[in-house]
Amino acid sequence: DAGVIQSPRHEVTEMGQEVTLRCKPISGHDYLFWYRQTMMRGLELLIYFNNNVPIDDSGMPEDRFSAKMPNASFSTLKIQPSEPRDSAVYFCASSLSFDSYNQPQHFGDGTRLSIL
Amino acid sequence: DAKTTQPPSMDCAEGRAANLPCNHSTISGNEYVYWYRQIHSQGPQYIIHGLKNNETNEMASLIITEDRKSSTLILPHATLRDTAVYYCIVRSPHSGNTPLVFGKGTRLSVIA
Numbered sequence: 057d058a059g060v061i062q063s064p065r066h067e068v069t070e071m072g073q074e075v076t077l078r079c080k081p082i083s084g085h086d087y088l089f090w091y092r093q094t095m096m097r098g099l100e101l102l103i104y105f106n107n108n109v110p111i112d113d114s115g116m117p118e119d120r121f122s123a124k125m126p127n128a129s130f131s132t133l134k135i136q137p138s139e140p141r142d143s144a145v146y147f148c149a150s151s152l153s154f155d156s157y158n159q160p161q162h163f164g165d166g167t168r169l170s171i172l
Numbered sequence: 173d174a175k176t177t178q179p180p181s182m183d184c185a186e187g188r189a190a191n192l193p194c195n196h197s198t199i200s201g202n203e204y205v206y207w208y209r210q211i212h213s214q215g216p217q218y219i220i221h222g223l224k225n226n227e228t229n230e231m232a233s234l235i236i237t238e239d240r241k242s243s244t245l246i247l248p249h250a251t252l253r254d255t256a257v258y259y260c261i262v263r264s265p266h267s268g269n270t271p272l273v274f275g276k277g278t279r280l281s282v283i284a
Contacts, residue, residue, distance in 0.1 A: 060215070087269040099216070101271040112271070147215045151269050160206075161272060163215025 058082070060164035062148050068170045074136040077167045080129055081150030089149040089161065090123055090133050099147070105131065106153070117142075138171045145169070176260045181279040184254075190247040192278050194260030197241040203264050205236060207245045208272070209256040216259065216274070219245065250282045 061080040069075055081088045089104040103113040108125040116123070120139070125131040135142055145168050149161040177195040184190040196205065206221040220227055220234045222243075227234045233246040247254050259277040263270075 089271055091271075098276060099272075099274040101273075104269075104271055106269070115271075149215070153269055159269070160208075160218030160221075161216075161269075163217070165213070165215050 060148055060150050060162050062146075062164035062167050064167060065165065066168045066170075068172065069138060070172050071139055072137045073171075074134065075138045075142075075169060075171075077133040077146050077148075077169070079131045079133070079148030079164060081131070081148070082162055083129065085150035085152050085162075086128070087151045087153060087161075088125060088131050089151075090131070091147040091149065091163075093145045093147065093166070094143075102133070102146075140171045143169055143171050176262055176275055178258070178260055178275065178278045180276065181281070183281050183283055184247075184250045186252060186282050186284050187249055190250040190254065190280055190282070192245040192247075192258050192260075192280060193242065194245070195242045196260070196262050199240050199262055200264075203262050205234065205243050206261045206263055206272075207232070207234065208259045208261065208274075209254075210259070210277070211253070211256040216272075219258075250280075252282050252284060254280065255282045256280060 063078045086107050090102040091099050093099045101115040103123045105125045123133045145166045147163050147166045149163040151161045152159045204221050204223050207219040208216045210216045219231050222234045236243045257277040257279050259274050
């Protein structure tokens with residue numbers, strides 16, 4: 057079975073450029089989460105969706121960050137303009153709501169973002 | 173969700189059992205204990221979860237004390253590929269599909 061697929065795996069870009077991270081959740085999963093991991097702050101939630109609708113975006117650092125889920129099989133996280141402090145590993149995860157407390161979250165392998 | 177405390181790091185010899193402790197003294201009656209791990213350069217991976225009975229799956233065993241204030245994740249025959257950061261997370265069943273809140277975890281090093 058295909059797991060959560062994220063692209064690109066690595067992104068290096070210059071400050072001020074727009075960055076778009078992509079995620080394909082596991083087919084049939086109705087929850088999608090975006091997390092960010094840094095050495096200083098560890099793993100923290102940015103935003104999550106249920107049935108393509110954003111439920112909680114309180115973790116999004118500022119207006120430079122935006123996320124969309126146009127359909128059940130695709131989500132994007134966009135940073136515009138990017139700054140060096142946005143450098144981190146960004147993870148996407150998905151899960152199934154049925155019998156929810158017994159359903160684990162499945163994570164992709166992340167996008168390692170470096171802003172120069 | 174209750175707070176958890178884990179040792180920052182542990183070593184284990186390859187082939188031996190790795191016993192990773194977690195303290196969750198403020199856990200409430202209906203909260204579950206979950207374990208995830210993160211191998212270097214990968215996303216977190218679900219391992220196991222339990223409420224009060226001991227649980228076992230193909231990856232690990234979870235032992236929860238009778239008072240539920242602590243638990244131990246056991247990897248029965250650790251291999252080098254088990255080197256990872258292990259996270260213990262307590263969640264209410266009502267958390268449903270709310271986001272996971274990760275602490276600092278325990279960095280397990282399996283040594284040849």
